[in-house]
Amino acid sequence: MSVQDRLDKIMQEEIDDGRAIGSVLLVYKDNKEIARGAYGLDSPFNLKPMTDNAIFRMFSMTKPVTSLAVMICLEKGLFKTTDLVEDYLPGFKNMTVLLPDGGTEPARRPITIADCLSMTAGLEYPNDFTEAGKILDKKLFGPIQEKYPETMVPTVELMNRCGEFPLLYQPGEKWNYSLCADVLGAVVEVASGVKYSAFLKENIFEPLGMKDTGFFVPEDKLDRYVTMHDKHYLTGEITVWDEPFLGTMSRKYVPAFESGGAGLVSTPDDYAKFALLLTNDGELPAEFSPSGKPVRLISKETAHFMRSPQLTPSQQETANWESLEGYNYGNLMRILEDTEKAKLHGPALGEFGWDGWGGTYVSIDPVNKITFMYFINVTNGNREGQMKLLKNALYNELGIN
Numbered sequence: 001m002s003v004q005d006r007l008d009k010i011m012q013e014e015i016d017d018g019r020a021i022g023s024v025l026l027v028y029k030d031n032k033e034i035a036r037g038a039y040g041l042d043s044p045f046n047l048k049p050m051t052d053n054a055i056f057r058m059f060s061m062t063k064p065v066t067s068l069a070v071m072i073c074l075e076k077g078l079f080k081t082t083d084l085v086e087d088y089l090p091g092f093k094n095m096t097v098l099l100p101d102g103g104t105e106p107a108r109r110p111i112t113i114a115d116c117l118s119m120t121a122g123l124e125y126p127n128d129f130t131e132a133g134k135i136l137d138k139k140l141f142g143p144i145q146e147k148y149p150e151t152m153v154p155t156v157e158l159m160n161r162c163g164e165f166p167l168l169y170q171p172g173e174k175w176n177y178s179l180c181a182d183v184l185g186a187v188v189e190v191a192s193g194v195k196y197s198a199f200l201k202e203n204i205f206e207p208l209g210m211k212d213t214g215f216f217v218p219e220d221k222l223d224r225y226v227t228m229h230d231k232h233y234l235t236g237e238i239t240v241w242d243e244p245f246l247g248t249m250s251r252k253y254v255p256a257f258e259s260g261g262a263g264l265v266s267t268p269d270d271y272a273k274f275a276l277l278l279t280n281d282g283e284l285p286a287e288f289s290p291s292g293k294p295v296r297l298i299s300k301e302t303a304h305f306m307r308s309p310q311l312t313p314s315q316q317e318t319a320n321w322e323s324l325e326g327y328n329y330g331n332l333m334r335i336l337e338d339t340e341k342a343k344l345h346g347p348a349l350g351e352f353g354w355d356g357w358g359g360t361y362v363s364i365d366p367v368n369k370i371t372f373m374y375f376i377n378v379t380n381g382n383r384e385g386q387m388k389l390l391k392n393a394l395y396n397e398l399g400i401n
């Protein structure tokens with residue numbers, strides 16, 4: 001059985017079993033496409049077939065792009081990883097940390113850019129399961145989303161306001177998935193002197209030819225914009241989802257807040273160019289670039305740093321997600337350290353990437369030169385089991401064990 005046939009079978013079984021509505025798979029080995037497929041429907045409510053040029057909400061697969069933006073800024077000398085966030089976003093001065101009794105204490109030290117890159121800043125997302133998250137949701141993000149689009153808060157202003165609220169942990173104490181990438185997007189905007197979207201367009205999207213990637217889907221591309229769905233975490237019921245997320249949407253309205261952690265939309269082919277750049281140590285091969293010449297965005301040394309693990313053993317204790325079993329974390333991505341714990345057969349140590357709330361996923365293996373991408377459009381649709389199944393089957397068919 002060929003690689004394509006084997007992966008087609010697994011992907012179609014997921015559709016037939018009702019575990020996914022529609023999906024796209026795209027795989028490269030040694031910079032050559034070895035598998036591509038679009039499966040199922042855009043939505044059960046419109047019966048439109050899924051296509052491989054569909055535009056997806058990337059949600060947290062925005063984070064690796066923000067990581068690259070930070071790496072570019074480091075090479076330009078715009079800031080250092082040891083710089084304090086408060087030097088770019090004054091709202092983060094004099095931060096406090098929540099105590100178990102509901103009180104607060106002063107942060108023992110300021111947050112650094114390195115803290116944000118490793119998700120150890122002590123920040124939180126707006127949510128309803130931690131006190132810090134509840135406060136952030138009730139006092140900042142909730143009111144913005146309730147009044148959206150009448151109320152839109154620009155990137156730098158919104159992130160400065162986040163600094164007014166207490167941290168979940170002391171900076172550097174623990175890993176916690178949070179607004180760190182959004183803060184970094186605002187830092188890039190301040191340090192570069194241009195809007196975050198403009199920085200990404202000039203330094204990443206245009207050089208790589210990512211013409212369908214950005215924070216907004218224009219009218220003439222809406223026919224390719226996938227229908228987003230929500231899967232209820234208790235009942236499993238699927239409904240169409242078209243809501244503001246972190247105070248932004250990717251259609252209808254050009255966002256004021258350009259979320260460096262969750263705001264981008266992209267296509268499989270666009271994101272492949274970004275992923276192939278990282279597979280090749282910071283250089284996009286000529287056959288994928290718009291100029292027909294290799295495009296280097298960061299040095300090999302910076303590319304290696306970008307995929308280097310950053311968590312200490314004590315910080316890793318709170319990085320206890322299923323998707324991080326066998327992985328460390330650094331620069332807004334997971335990095336493979338133990339294939340047995342990860343239940344993977346084939347990927348080399350150092351394989352890295354990330355995923356998104358809407359079911360998108362990227363895996364980059366620079367040792368074996370494998371670039372693997374999977375896209376669906378259902379929130380809360382955890383796909384970790386499917387990812388392990390697909391990756392293990394892929395490496396097995398390639399004879400890499």
